[in-house]
Amino acid sequence: MSARRPVIAFQGERGAFSQEATRKLCGPDVEVLPCVRFEELFQNLKAGRAAGAVVPIENTLAGSVHENYDHLVNFELPIVAETSVRIVHNLIAPKGVKFSQIKRAFSHPVALNQCLDFFAANPQIERIPFYDTAGSVKMVTEEGLQDAAGIASSVAAEIYGAHILRRSIESDRQNFTRFFLLRTPEYARKHPVRVAEGTQWKTSLVFSTRNIPGALFRALSAFALRDLNLMKIESRPLRGKPWEYLFYLDFLGRADSEVAQNALNHLREIADFLRILGCYPKGA
Amino acid sequence: MSARRPVIAFQGERGAFSQEATRKLCGPDVEVLPCVRFEELFQNLKAGRAAGAVVPIENTLAGSVHENYDHLVNFELPIVAETSVRIVHNLIAPKGVKFSQIKRAFSHPVALNQCLDFFAANPQIERIPFYDTAGSVKMVTEEGLQDAAGIASSVAAEIYGAHILRRSIESDRQNFTRFFLLRTPEYARKHPVRVAEGTQWKTSLVFSTRNIPGALFRALSAFALRDLNLMKIESRPLRGKPWEYLFYLDFLGRADSEVAQNALNHLREIADFLRILGCYPKGA
Numbered sequence: 001m002s003a004r005r006p007v008i009a010f011q012g013e014r015g016a017f018s019q020e021a022t023r024k025l026c027g028p029d030v031e032v033l034p035c036v037r038f039e040e041l042f043q044n045l046k047a048g049r050a051a052g053a054v055v056p057i058e059n060t061l062a063g064s065v066h067e068n069y070d071h072l073v074n075f076e077l078p079i080v081a082e083t084s085v086r087i088v089h090n091l092i093a094p095k096g097v098k099f100s101q102i103k104r105a106f107s108h109p110v111a112l113n114q115c116l117d118f119f120a121a122n123p124q125i126e127r128i129p130f131y132d133t134a135g136s137v138k139m140v141t142e143e144g145l146q147d148a149a150g151i152a153s154s155v156a157a158e159i160y161g162a163h164i165l166r167r168s169i170e171s172d173r174q175n176f177t178r179f180f181l182l183r184t185p186e187y188a189r190k191h192p193v194r195v196a197e198g199t200q201w202k203t204s205l206v207f208s209t210r211n212i213p214g215a216l217f218r219a220l221s222a223f224a225l226r227d228l229n230l231m232k233i234e235s236r237p238l239r240g241k242p243w244e245y246l247f248y249l250d251f252l253g254r255a256d257s258e259v260a261q262n263a264l265n266h267l268r269e270i271a272d273f274l275r276i277l278g279c280y281p282k283g284a
Numbered sequence: 285m286s287a288r289r290p291v292i293a294f295q296g297e298r299g300a301f302s303q304e305a306t307r308k309l310c311g312p313d314v315e316v317l318p319c320v321r322f323e324e325l326f327q328n329l330k331a332g333r334a335a336g337a338v339v340p341i342e343n344t345l346a347g348s349v350h351e352n353y354d355h356l357v358n359f360e361l362p363i364v365a366e367t368s369v370r371i372v373h374n375l376i377a378p379k380g381v382k383f384s385q386i387k388r389a390f391s392h393p394v395a396l397n398q399c400l401d402f403f404a405a406n407p408q409i410e411r412i413p414f415y416d417t418a419g420s421v422k423m424v425t426e427e428g429l430q431d432a433a434g435i436a437s438s439v440a441a442e443i444y445g446a447h448i449l450r451r452s453i454e455s456d457r458q459n460f461t462r463f464f465l466l467r468t469p470e471y472a473r474k475h476p477v478r479v480a481e482g483t484q485w486k487t488s489l490v491f492s493t494r495n496i497p498g499a500l501f502r503a504l505s506a507f508a509l510r511d512l513n514l515m516k517i518e519s520r521p522l523r524g525k526p527w528e529y530l531f532y533l534d535f536l537g538r539a540d541s542e543v544a545q546n547a548l549n550h551l552r553e554i555a556d557f558l559r560i561l562g563c564y565p566k567g568a
Contacts, residue, residue: 060526064519066347176526216517217501217508224501232529233500235348235517242344242460245516 009033009041009050015134015156017085021179022054024083036131038067042075045182053077053182059087060176062110064234069248072180072277073206078188079278081181082202088175089115091166092137092157093149099165104128106136107151115151118169125149137162178283193281200282201254202231205264207271208238208246215270216247222266223251226259248277255279293317293325293334299418299440301369305463306338308367320415322351326359329466337361337466343371344460346394348518353532356464356561357490362472363562365465366486372459373399375450376421376441377433383449388412390420391435399435402453409433421446462567477565484566485538486515489548491555492522492530499554500531506550507535510543532561539563 010018045053058064109129130136136150141160209215231250238244294302329337342348393413414420420434425444493499515534522528
């Protein structure tokens, strides 16, 4: 039974926020394949070692995960769904360890930076950068450290049999990470996404323009003149062309609707390069 | 004499690429103030402990240094000049150490990632992330390590009395970092930048729009309709408003020219928030 469950790859150790996103996107009935680096996620899906990959694309405080934008264009694996996860950081230690014993807190640098008020109020605790949030809990628990804690999701405490010393120590509660579910092109073709009537759709694409005055304005006009609402635009350097850029853009609408097709044809007139990265139901 | 030399703050150890940028922006006759974190640069300049700060803003391979965009808007220290530095990575070891002895290479993760071809060709050398490029040379030299090298600029080899085992090991030669020189508002007012006739100028600004359809398109129209050429646009999350963004924009032109003033007045009609970050001669 278990062998037939689909494998979904994510980055980080078991208990990472990506695992929570995986549950929201694919349900509880999947095998997870934790990967060390983001690139591995894409490689595993491309090579068929996973049926899907869950990748963080932006955080409301830290901004976009730019590396994953680069992989999206390089690997050509379509986005089929999105979700967002509220990031709640907890101070987690091996069972039996008390808060007063904690002298060091390990976590991913982004997580440490999101708990600055906690560290200001607790100057006796040193921040130590670690490769992963959930991985920090795994490490302090496996090593049985008596003076150290990890900072991670409550799921990490559960998985590694550790306990939460302080809940929700993040400075800013408006802390959400948006995730994409990626599939292979074949899978996406065979399994079109089914949704309730009235669902809104989003389309993500990437394009570059010739380096001429007003090029980006003209590109955006393809959407604005058709009342297609842009949700996000992100620029990334274009390899081999210093100071030129690729633009990643999300708009509200289905790529195969008539208005979007007209906009995309208009954009093709202007763009040097254009690729649809995916069309998926708008997340909550 | 030395005590009167202006102090310029940069991030990284002596010998960092930022020091090369400092030399290009301020000449050789300055004291440098190396800082551990980017935020310290801004704090030192704001508090008058430095007369200027040199900050990296984007790299043609890695993309923008987003943290510094955030600091630009928070600290309100004007940009008065820009330059770009070609990034050449060298494998550097203590004197007497041979290439065949090297088993570990320390450097900043971005630098390690920019030398992947070198590591693929030399699988016997382990990559070890370190906090700084020049700092890695300082460490291997001070510790007198016999099996380790740092990856950094040739200036770092000079400064720490180390020697270069392999020159220019970066995979992509189109590797440039753009730096800004920041001053205090008072300094910038008292010392207007003087340039040769015919020099081109750039203006950097940041704005946010109401979250309405077509808002970014309308904002860019303020420039496009006046033939003001955009050089770069960057989006960053807006704190406290999940999934809304600040836009950082560079255009070619002087902020105080009539056409730019008209464009800025037009943009003010549309923007919720608008601030000029600086107006400076276009770098080579």
